[in-house]
Amino acid sequence: MSGDTLREEQAIRRTTDHLVQVFAGTHSAEHVESVMRAAYRRFDGLPVRDFVPVMVERIARGELTARVEAPAPTEPAPTEPAPAKPTPAEAAPPKAAASPAAAPSGKPADVRPETTTTVAQPAAVLAKLPSRKVLLPIGLGVAVVVVAAVVVVNLGKTEAPPPAPPLTVVRGVIGSEKKAFFEDPQVVRAFADEGVKVEIESAGSRQIATSVDLSRFDFAFPSSAPAGEFIQRKRKVSTKYTPFSSPMAIATFQPIADLLTKAGVVKQGPVPTFNIGRYLELVTTDTKWDQLTGNSDYRVDKNILISTTDPRTSNSAAMYLAITSYVANGSKVVHGATAEKNVLPLVTQLFTSQGYTDNTSEGPFNEYLTVGMGPSPMVWIYEAQFVDAATRGQIKPGMVLMYPSPTVISKHTLVPLNASGDRVGRLLSTDSQLQRLAAEHGFRSADAADFAKVAADHKVSVATDLIDVVDIPSYDTLENLLDSVGKSYG
Structure with missing residues (x-):
């Protein structure tokens, strides 16, 4: 198994564990894992794998959320026995509508057998229907079915959200020990929530300071203060961030x-x-x-x-x-x-x-x-x-x-090389979610309690x-x- 495949499967595993916690009150862990596996299989054979974990998470989250929010199934209306085939006389349309009181010789007017049509109706529509049986002429019954169907369809529709503004792509070169952090789908999503998409390349920290062409990047993120300070001197940058x-x-x-x-x-x-x-x-x-x-x-x-x-x-x-x-x-x-x-x-x-x-x-x-x-x-x-x-x-x-x-x-x-790189440095240093995620990847961030909890939780x-x-x-x-x-x- 290649390193990229291992990292992708680790990301899928972390996302699955996260969704199991998110939907613990509505879906079993086995069901969440099944939905994630099914979503993951959709990307089998896809050559470009960079954002597969993120897309799998979106698909699975959407499906699980939809199942939570879907209206509860209602009891179908009882189905009456099929009516006997009408005689030619019965099949002929009446010349005038007659009520039971108007029937001659005190006999009740001819009433067709009750015709019912079973249709999946939303709870709100069913609640408004009379509780007693109502005999409807066929034409009116069809109209009710059509109206109910339209209501069901309309209720199923949701207005499409407006398209999200394009993310600002920020490129950085980082020490390899931070690669898993930046590739974590939760980290990718946290940056996206701030309108940022971080693209990274990894290298040895000394390479970053001495031989990497930094003109291609918006920030450099080696693993030591001396390397960072050398980059600052070389690039004449006064700002630096030490988020963890x-x-x-x-x-x-x-x-x-x-x-x-x-x-x-x-x-x-x-x-x-x-x-x-x-x-x-x-x-x-x-x-x-x-x-x-x-x-x-x-x-x-x-x-x-x-x-x-x-x-x-x-x-x-x-x-x-x-x-x-x-x-x-x-x-x-x-x-x-x-x-x-x-x-x-x-x-x-x-x-x-x-x-x-x-x-x-x-x-x-x-x-x-x-x-x-x-x-x-x-x-x-x-x-x-x-x-x-x-x-x-x-x-x-x-x-x-x-x-x-x-x-x-x-x-x-982290040494920012322009305004975009500075934005990433500030987010890593001040955003509470990114700080918490850094602790989950083993780094000691500003809040020592986050790191202590992660270490204790995993013994x-x-x-x-x-x-x-x-x-x-x-x-x-x-x-x-x-x-x-x-x-x-x-």
């Missing part, structure tokens, strides 16, 4: 966490913490997994390393370098040529010893979710990625979230108070270190 953030974390597995606890690297608690200083000791002594005492779960002849992204392109790798260089520099932020030179051999080893690394954080985390601890027992991630995966049911038993000690907070920084143990947080080196220092590491790749 995410601390760096490590995704691992319970046997690995237990093994590293014995080795003095991991400290158990409400959330496990990972001692970067002790970890660097194992790296510098070239310790391998099968050399750890009591290791019966991961006996492999591999160096103990955290899997990261490519430092030449990705912000999450830059955040890893910021933390490890801080610890290697005697718990001080690296600044100046001498400090850079002193920490460079160790931080270079942390990257080059890994072999191949992906350009974006999406790659190694997807491998963590699907392959298991074989190739990558520890993966460097954004906390938001783990929480977001939990909301989509992708976290399996035995998967563990650890926090490095110290850690850094990655502040997702993810997260750090509530981030205390052991260090500063990131200046953009220039970070770039010098990253460039030097990059050269070592050859």
